[in-house]
Amino acid sequence: MYPKVSKETIQYGTAGFRGKAELLDSVMFRMGVLATLRSRFREGSVIGVMITASHNPEPDNGVKLIDPKGEMLESSWEKIATDLVNVSDQELEQHVANIIKDNQIDITSSSYVYVGMDNRYHSPRLLKAVADGVIALKGNVREFGIVTTPMMHFFVVAANTKEAYGKPTEEGYYDKLISAFEKLRNGQLENGNYRNRLIFDGANGVGARKMLQFNKRMNKSLDVTVINQGVGPGKINEECGADHVKVQQKPPVGMPIVEPYTRCVSVDGDADRVVYFFTDETGQFRLLDGDRIATLVAGYLMDLIQSCQLDLRLGLVQTAYANGASTDYIVNELKVPVSCVPTGVKHLHHKALEYDIGIYFEANGHGTIVFSDSSKAAISEAAKTNPKAQTLLLVIDLINETVGDAISDMLLVETILNHKGWDVKDWISSYADLPNQQLKIQVKDRNVIQTTDAERVCVKPEGLQDEINQVVANYKRGRAFVRPSGTEDVVRVYAEASTREDTLQLAYEVGRLVQKLAGGVGPELVNPSNNAHL
């Protein structure tokens, strides 16, 4: 029913399989098969399948699997997934039989797969393919329709914890978050410089729809205007959404005219990332990204823990994309341990689990906070007598610990800003971001680039890192690295330096090195200094 149409090898990347939607039917069917096997392998736990291409353009789609504890698919199974989608139709049956045998899966045992999708027009077709894959192996499939990625993670964990985490339904999700948010707000909608109003850019994706659902249920405890709702001609993520705002460093289309310093939020196409932004009185765009959210949350949680006199280890996890100024602030001002891991939430999540309270955010706004069982027990115990610990318990309920959740993260930021009496001006003044720039470089084969040290050092092709080092040394506070993207067929370049001009120039020079030494195929990059007069 779902013949394999593409001959190209496709890889389970940073966040599952991604590609042009018309090439994905067979991938989806096979992922339905794999999710069923994985559920049996994990003794009948629910496995989730989310159909989305997140921040990528509308013609793309993708699929990611969710493991029983809400984590991304275990890495040893990524290889199984990659092999499964790449075998020919003729080999498929035998290949599945081999997976069953190799992993000693009891094919007669029960299997449960939850499936959800974003609002791309091709998602329903792909969802049917996943469901057919589950049915082909006689698994049980439950379809959730159009939901955000973090909602899917929530449903999976809710089901696998026998509802201790919440009810595995859309209403169960809203109830848990809104109830915690409103209790924390306790009727106080404004405080100091904090105002109860914000603009929410839904990227024409599922996040917009769900935010409208929150609005209906929230009784104006937060006054949210949703733009880019996905009902007009606008395409998903096109000129809008968290990735656009973060990478282009400009506001989304469709912004109403607002007062300077109005808080604005952008989420991505599957609502697992969030960034804040505003324009100041001179009309200048200002971004408050994932690093900013992480530092805000870390400061707030540290205060709460200290005032509860709890001895809990709090740590923060970032990637190489974190702004150098944020890392300095964490180390020198917050004095919180910080570690750097490779890109992709799975890496951050695992590292964060090493702490009693682990805060992790990618600079692009993808992140959450995880609490160990023992820290939850200690907080619950303290909450019997200490109101601050009761607040901490509500904060835990407000957080979607299973994965980064744009709306839950936003409600947490709103809670903290309200508590501190801060507006965006107060928030942004905690430290000054270094100017930064990202480039995408087209190369023949992006896998010729290999990195180490959390992707900050490039080991292949030989000589590239030495040349990067030489270039970086010419710039004050210069830092740059290159890595192959796991979601797009490009090499990404990141650069930061003390001034905007230097940053653009550094990014350009490193981009040129990649083109020269890693088989660039695109047009030659334009030297920004030649363009200075334009």
Ligand SMILES: CC(=O)N[C@H]1[C@@H](OP(=O)(O)O)O[C@H](CO)[C@@H](O)[C@@H]1O
């Ligand atoms: C620089 C950047 O933002 N990279 C993103 C992007 O991964 P790449 O491997 O860089 O394409 O998509 C991932 C999935 O959404 C996200 O986790 C990651 O942070």
Ligand SMILES: [Mg+2]
């Ligand atoms: Mg996303």
